[in-house]
Amino acid sequence: MDKLQSVINRIRPLDQEAMRRAQARQDNLTKPKGSLGLLEELSVKVAGIQGVAQPRIRDKVIITMAGDHGVAAEGVSLFPQEVTVQMVYNFLRGGAAINVLARHVGARVVVVDLGVATDLEPHPELLVKKVAYGTKNMAQGPAMSREEAIQSIEAGIEIVESELSRGMDIVGTGDMGIGNTTSSSAIVAALTGAPVADVTGRGTGIDDERLAHKVRTIERALAVNRPDPADPLDVLAKVGGLEIGAIAGVVLGAAAHRRPVVIDGFISGAGALVAAGLAPQVKDYLIAAHLSVELGHRLVLERLGLTPLLNLSLRLGEGTGAALGISLVEAAVKVLDEMTTFADAGVSEAVE
């Protein structure tokens, strides 16, 4: 808890002077003012985050957190629980979507076991931060203890700190865990007060019948546990997931160390919502990669005050959307850094 509190205390507002200078430079580049839209805004935001007028992004990292969910026993997913561990091995072999997309954008993928239900074989690229062998079934009682929830967040902070030492100018969040849209919907319903049916989607692609069952299961979990909406740690502990707590930790840790955080889809959004509940200032450090088709993601982005960069009907997770988002942020920063000014190019300015 000391680590968590000290990281929260360390989060500062964006650097307004760096942002002012970045905006002034944008306005002198050889293009009509504002004509690169969100790319211009992104570059100014990253200037404020990094605290420099001409930011650069070299080391790009996607952290993919894996954890199992006791609620999977309720039959809320199309896939059996064993898929969590199978997909972790797939990540380590480089054959999953996140590997392909991270390679495409030049990011490294850090795979972390926060709470997979079985022990994993050691692998040089697997980070083990196991808090428990999966959460308990939230439909019957709390998913985890408050202490475990804090441990999962602190694990995320520790990962940020160790990745910073390897070089990390921007970080994207990712997740893997059968049952974790169920947990995320419960978190979002608890923290926002929205009806469960309004924030519960089809996850891996369930049909109407199973969706109705998923909604009822989440309603039961909320009724059994009565999480306190004003206490994000209570919500995370009672209906959350270990990988979701770790995502919240990445958000907090990256904000404390002034690095932009590119949020993937719905599960990452739920983690960011927990982080924003603990430290509202983190919102300034967040960039929403995309609008997921998972019902409820739009509400999460609204609550975080974020405009998604992409709308590609993605619903995979793993950090796949974040990878594409990171590339757009990098593009935005390069525009600010590498374009020529009107004066340097000898191009006439607008007659206004």
Place this chain on the structure above:
Amino acid sequence: MDKLQSVINRIRPLDQEAMRRAQARQDNLTKPKGSLGLLEELSVKVAGIQGVAQPRIRDKVIITMAGDHGVAAEGVSLFPQEVTVQMVYNFLRGGAAINVLARHVGARVVVVDLGVATDLEPHPELLVKKVAYGTKNMAQGPAMSREEAIQSIEAGIEIVESELSRGMDIVGTGDMGIGNTTSSSAIVAALTGAPVADVTGRGTGIDDERLAHKVRTIERALAVNRPDPADPLDVLAKVGGLEIGAIAGVVLGAAAHRRPVVIDGFISGAGALVAAGLAPQVKDYLIAAHLSVELGHRLVLERLGLTPLLNLSLRLGEGTGAALGISLVEAAVKVLDEMTTFADAGVSEAVE
């Protein structure tokens, strides 16, 4: 005209068998079916375009067409006409937004003079295909002759053919020309029948007063010239631009040679609309990079039957949006090519 007609005759439907096989592979990759949304659709589309089940994209090209517009004399832009040539030099020095974004996505930029109002100094990376020293003022008479319109389209086809010999797996369109949103709005109004005010935007960022003047100027150009909506060459000649004709030529040439064409913003959209008027089948070969803030772009995309990949409030042109779009298409194709199947990864499939 022979070249134009023979290219139109060469355009074929997409390869349905390649698309079927690409879709079958997508459905066996280690992710829930359909969970990569538009990326999956894009990969299947490129399979159909290239005519192979597992397409690859290596050589990426952005063709940025420059031309001047006589209508600039009416004061429809914030910038003086000399900016067209100044920006061409900026492209050749690598300091413009398109250079930065093309480098970011690993594409080469081909800069072409279709109709800049002055002679350009020779440069190894400048392609000169000058049809005229700018168009004439369409507010007073036809922008160009029918013969010049055809020449501009055939120039675009020739550029495609020469770039294919250097390697071109995908092509993005781009434009530079002070006054060319005015010409594009006139084209779109003429071809779709939409009221001029509904398809005329602020271009480089003009105010309300100048926007009203721009609308009146376009209305005058349409009244003076009476372009035939059923004859795209007549529309292009009377109210079009040389660079816009060349963009239409790139679309036709790329479709004839089975290469995907990533359309940039409003001006490129107007060029694509001319191409689709000449050969409706080209629509299958088009990918819309983004939704521009330029009024009228949405209608263009609707008429072309395209869903934009990005919505970043861009309005710069040059091919900037196309560059970002190309990277997304490449990502889509890599997912299909590089991901592991369920069987190969030993991952359990969905229980349906």
